[in-house]
Amino acid sequence: MMKSVLRMSFPSLSTLLLIGFASLMLFSPEAKSWTIRGLMSIGFFQPNVQVNEKSPAKQGSEVSFRNGDNQVVKLTDLKGKVVVINFWATWCPPCIAEMPSFNRLSSTLKSNKNIVFLMVDVDGNYKKAKKFMERKRFNLPVYTADSSIPESLLDGSIPTTVIFDKFGNLVFRHIGAGDFSSKKVEEYLVKLSEVEGR
Template sequence: MLIFLITLLVSPQVKGFFIQGLMKIGLFQPDVPKQSEETASTSEALVEENSEVILFKNEAGEMVNLADLKGKVVFINFWATWCPPCIAEMPSINKLQQQFKDNKNVVFLMVDVDNNLEKSMKFMKSKKFDLKVFTPASQIPPNYLGGSIPTTLLINKKGEIVFKHEGGADYTNTEFATYLDKMSKE
């Protein structure tokens, strides 16, 4: 037991695996905005649009301007390979991306905040995840990424942030997938 606790404290992989187990039993669920009359004002309060140019670079060195993705729903996850909650939620994000891979209205951006594409690509390959990795190529506004990772955003087709979750979450949650699907059809 002592060896497990010590390993849990020093190994991001083991800690991520442990958190992933907690996700599977129902903890760490994303707080999906409700679209009822009662919560309409709350949802509207979350909607933020950014006028700054936000760029990401992919493994081929190509730049992706977030403004060019207007008209699509953009799922952005800010993460790092050393972050246990990031490691824990990655399988659920991979499953979600697989579920929406044929939906041309949904784009997934996995943004490595360490700016180390080689390391993050190696991580994705070792875990057999089919997620495209990007690095920031411009300043990331504080309303997108504060001080904690993982941070996940959903940006609607108008370019507005309509969902923000800081910390690990299980994105295989049916309610979240339904919300994303609804947004892609609006």
């Protein structure tokens, strides 16, 4: 009799746990981002970066961003540098999940003055985005869009990460969360930053 009660309660217990987990994922952005980060740590969400000198790259258009000091940075003004732009929002679980990897990557490459990071809050709420970065102790530069963003860069899906080479060409675009702190991404950016002339 006791064994049959235990057998019947195990499926009920596992169903309750599954419902609890699903509810947590549905209503808690932090729980979702924690789960995504866990999947990143075991090798999921790896961006496919590769330097392919033979593939044509698209030229970046006239796009500008604004920082907390109200300074406008134009994409065309950053030619000569590799530019990494991440479009994100504070309410987006995949964005929150990948942010530690960007923080590690940025810290690793901070001595390379030929690589620039722009973390662009798509809501345009600089103060909220900056507070998020401070609360999480991330040292990433926060920007908002100061012009329209073409669909070739951002089609509405976040997070979206794009990389421009030193000549202003769009050479990489990744939609969705990614582990950008991998050695492969670091080496890709360093190689792009070392390219001279044409």
